[in-house]
Amino acid sequence: MTSGRAGLAQGMAGGGGGSGNAAGPQVTFLLMLCGLAVAGALLLVARRFYPRDVGARP
Secondary structure: OOHHHHHHHHHHHHOOOOOOOOOHHHHHHHHHHHHHHHHHHHHHHHHHHOOHHHHHOO
C-alpha cells in the first residue's frame, strides 16, 4: 500500500527533476523514514495482541 505512494513522495520532494534542489533527497529520506517508523510501531502493537497459541502451532 505504501510502496505506491513512494514514487509520489519522491517526485514531490525531489523538486521536479533537475531543478538543482539539493535538499530533495534529504526530505525524501525523512519521509520514507517516517513511514518506516510508523510501520514498526504498528508491528509492535500488533505483536502484543497476537495470540501466543496461534504462533506456537506447527
